[in-house]
Amino acid sequence: MTHNTILKAALALTLMAGVAxxxxxxxxxxxxxxxxxxxxxxxxxxxxxxxxxxxxKADRDAVDALLSQFAKGKGVKVTIxxxxxKAVRAVADSIPGQPQGxxxxxxxxxxxxAGNDPTGTYYGVQTFLQVAxxxxxxxxxxxxxxxxxxxxxxxxxxxxxxxxxxxxxQFAFYGRNKLDTYIYGPxxxxxxxxxxxxxxxxxxxxxxxxxxxxSRRHKVRFVWGIHPAGDHQWNDADNEATVRKFEQMYDLGFxxxxxxxxxxxGKQADGKLHAQYMDYVKRxxxxxxxxxxxxxxxxxxxxxxxxGSFQPSYLADIxxxxxxxxxxxxxxxxxxxxxxxxxxxxxxxxxxxxFIWLNYPVTDYCINHLLMGPFxxxxxxxxxxxxxxxxxxxxxxxxxxxxLFSNADFLWNPSAYDPQQ
Numbered sequence: 001m002t003h004n005t006i007l008k009a010a011l012a013l014t015l016m017a018g019v020a021x022x023x024x025x026x027x028x029x030x031x032x033x034x035x036x037x038x039x040x041x042x043x044x045x046x047x048x049x050x051x052x053x054x055x056x057k058a059d060r061d062a063v064d065a066l067l068s069q070f071a072k073g074k075g076v077k078v079t080i081x082x083x084x085x086k087a088v089r090a091v092a093d094s095i096p097g098q099p100q101g102x103x104x105x106x107x108x109x110x111x112x113x114a115g116n117d118p119t120g121t122y123y124g125v126q127t128f129l130q131v132a133x134x135x136x137x138x139x140x141x142x143x144x145x146x147x148x149x150x151x152x153x154x155x156x157x158x159x160x161x162x163x164x165x166x167x168x169x170q171f172a173f174y175g176r177n178k179l180d181t182y183i184y185g186p187x188x189x190x191x192x193x194x195x196x197x198x199x200x201x202x203x204x205x206x207x208x209x210x211x212x213x214x215s216r217r218h219k220v221r222f223v224w225g226i227h228p229a230g231d232h233q234w235n236d237a238d239n240e241a242t243v244r245k246f247e248q249m250y251d252l253g254f255x256x257x258x259x260x261x262x263x264x265x266g267k268q269a270d271g272k273l274h275a276q277y278m279d280y281v282k283r284x285x286x287x288x289x290x291x292x293x294x295x296x297x298x299x300x301x302x303x304x305x306x307x308g309s310f311q312p313s314y315l316a317d318i319x320x321x322x323x324x325x326x327x328x329x330x331x332x333x334x335x336x337x338x339x340x341x342x343x344x345x346x347x348x349x350x351x352x353x354x355f356i357w358l359n360y361p362v363t364d365y366c367i368n369h370l371l372m373g374p375f376x377x378x379x380x381x382x383x384x385x386x387x388x389x390x391x392x393x394x395x396x397x398x399x400x401x402x403x404l405f406s407n408a409d410f411l412w413n414p415s416a417y418d419p420q421q
Contacts, residue, residue, distance in 0.1 A: 027138055029421075030130050031405070032178055032412030035096075035147075040139030043108045046132055049073035050111075054080045054087030059118035061217050062125045065175075066113075069129055078111040082121045088114035094143065096120075100180070101145030104128055106137060116145070119219045123178050148411040150294070150388030152181030152220070153404060154328075154357050156262070158364040159395040161186035164207060166397035168214050173401060175218025177408040182215060183223040183296065183390055185260055193227040197241040199248050209252040216253075223294055224249050225258030229268045232277070239277065243285045250289060257286070258296040269300035269310055271317030282322045296355060296388075297321070298328040304345060305333040319351040326387050329354035335365065337377030343385035355388040361403040362392040370399055375406030380414030 027039050049071040055063050058080040066080065081088040083095050091114050094103045101116040102124030113128055115121030123144070131140060152174060155162060162170070167182075174182065187193060191200050200208060208224070215222040226245060232238050246257055259281065261274055278297055286295050299318055301310040311317070318327065327350045331342045338356055346354045358378075361371035371394065383389065391407050393400035410417040 028130050028134055030127060030142075032146075032409045033416040034127065034142045034144040035413055036141075036143040038141045040107075040141075043106050043137050043139040044076055046135055046137055047075040049075035050078045051075055052078045052080065054085060057081055057085045057087065059115070059121045061219065062113070062115070062118070062122040064217070065122060065125045065129070069132075076109060076111060078113065080113045080121065080125070082115040082117055085114075088112060094141075096143055096145045098145035099149075100178075101143075102127070104131070104140070104142040104144070106131060106140045108139070119180065120145070122175070122219045126176055126178065146178065146412050147414055148383040148386065148389050150181045150221075150326075150355065150390070151408065151411040152179040152183070152388075152390045154183040154185060154390040154392050156183070156185040156187075156260075156298075156357065156392050157362045157395055158187050159367070161188050162395070162397045164211065167211055170397060171211075171215045171218045171220050173404070174220045174408075177405055178412055179404070179408050180219055181221050181223060181256075181294075181388060181390060183225065183258055185225055185227065185258070185298075187227075192225065193230070196226040196228045197238065197245065199245060205248070205252060208249070212253050221256045221293060222254060223256040223258050223296060224254045225260055225296070227260040227262075229261045229264040229274070229300070232268070234273050234277070239280050239284075242277075242281055246281070246285050250285075250292075255289075255292050256294040256296075257292065258294075258298065260298045261300045262298045262302055264300045265309070269314070271299075271301075271311055271314035274299065275318045275321045278318075278321050278325055282325060294326065294388075295324065296326040296328060298357065302328060302357065303330045303333050303336065304342070315346075315349040319349065323352055325352075326355040327352060328357040330357050330359055335359045335362075338382045338386075338389075339379040340382050340385065343382050347385060353385060353387040356386050356390065358389065358391045358407075360391060361394050361400055363394045370394065370396070372399060372402050374419040375403050375410065376419045378410060378414075380410075380417065383411060383414050 052072055079087050091103055091112055095114050095116050100119045100123060102120040103114045104124050104127055105112040113124040115124050127142060212222045286292050301314045329346050331338050363369055363371055389411055
């Protein structure tokens with residue numbers, strides 16, 4: 001082969017690579033990875049304004065998220081709504097039936113965002129904002145829904161709790177990445193643990209309300225909880241104090257609740273007493289408010305390796321609780337990634353699907369480290385065997401985002417998850 005021929009061949013390969021790259025240059029890497037996606041050609045240049053239709057019926061938070069990035073005016077037509085709305089009736093058969101599912105269609109001059117429910121509509125907007133982040137917006141059809149229920153974060157670490165501003169920032173981050181659950185359990189909030197019987201003073205109550213209101217804007221369920229077992233006396237007075245405290249939080253707008261018994265040992269770690277207490281709260285508080293969504297328990301025996309340190313009947317004792325109560329679990333040990341074997345062992349023990357408390361990337365046990373490597377070790381098949389999956393982060397809110405971002409991607413579509421990417 002002559003030198004001239006080699007140059008021509010190299011030029012041809014370069015041009016072919018350029019054509020291939022150009023054809024897909026504006027395809028955005030969407031996270032979490034959608035369940036089904038089909039790209040087309042260029043639809044339009046990124047608009048400065050949109051002509052939005054359906055806002056009279058569409059979810060307000062979804063509309064606000066859309067208009068935070070685009071002005072209303074003459075431009076690309078964007079139709080938004082959820083199942084049953086007249087505006088999206090034409091694509092009703094394309095909307096996934098799964099909770100939080102959505103259908104997104106981008107075509108020249110037109111966009112349709114249709115959710116199966118309000119959260120699905122909001123998530124459809126988040127995906128469109130990623131698609132439309134490029135100078136040239138590509139045509140695409142996306143049919144999408146989460147594989148795992150109740151995906152998110154449990155702020156349960158020892159050490160410096162996140163600040164008010166950290167949590168506000170986190171809620172926006174969760175919304176963008178389709179994490180829908182935040183469980184509040186900072187050990188240093190006295191009204192969570194040391195003063196669990198006492199109502200929040202007015203100023204603190206107002207701050208908690210502001211956090212919950214902000215979480216709801218991003219479709220995040222703020223699960224507020226108490227940790228009473230250190231000194232609960234197992235009497236009517238303490239039971240009534242629990243209900244009184246939860247009623248205060250309900251009046252502040254909270255609709256998700258939890259009770260923690262983690263890191264409690266000895267006489268206070270009694271499975272029968274824990275179950276009776278949970279059922280009391282279920283009857284006297286949860287059942288009186290039909291709009292409450294989640295009621296979660298973190299047991300004292302929360303991993304398999306510790307079963308020899310508690311009453312042999314502990315898990316059997318709590319298994320008789322009302323089946324709607326979620327039970328948290330960290331896996332084979334305190335710090336463990338979750339596999340099918342873990343779930344096959346624990347689920348029959350507690351008579352329900354366990355709600356995972358993943359102790360990663362938390363560093364309260366290795367405080368001189370930052371855990372920021374690839375997020376690996378959880379088996380995709382295990383996500384079908386859980387009732388929820390939350391990660392306990394580091395005390396460093398921003399540094400935790402790398403792992404939380406990866407966890408969001410894994411839980412949404414486990415079979416497509418690529419840790420290295």
